[in-house]
Amino acid sequence: MYAVVRRYEGVTDPAETGRRVAEGFVPVLRQVTGFVAYYFIDAGGGVMVSTSVYEDRAGAEESVRRAAEFVRDNIASLLPNPPQVTAGEVAAAG
Structure with a gap:
């Protein structure tokens, strides 16, 4: 398994960002081949x-590609800074 972690700083409206991600981005991710899970944390x-x-x-x-597109097209004003992205193979899971 592989995981991607994105850290966004300077979020201007976390509640609205969460709503838009839940309604617009999560359905996009579910279409990605091999999708297992997604969590967005305030x-x-x-x-x-x-x-x-x-x-x-x-x-x-x-x-990663779809996230960049979604942010650019839908929530760029809420996420004014580029994310710190870390990706890699899952070494352990529980």
């Missing part, structure tokens, strides 16, 4: 973190 202080899990690297890479 860490407080204008920080939000997403974690997505895929069966393989190709799905994880596709999610």
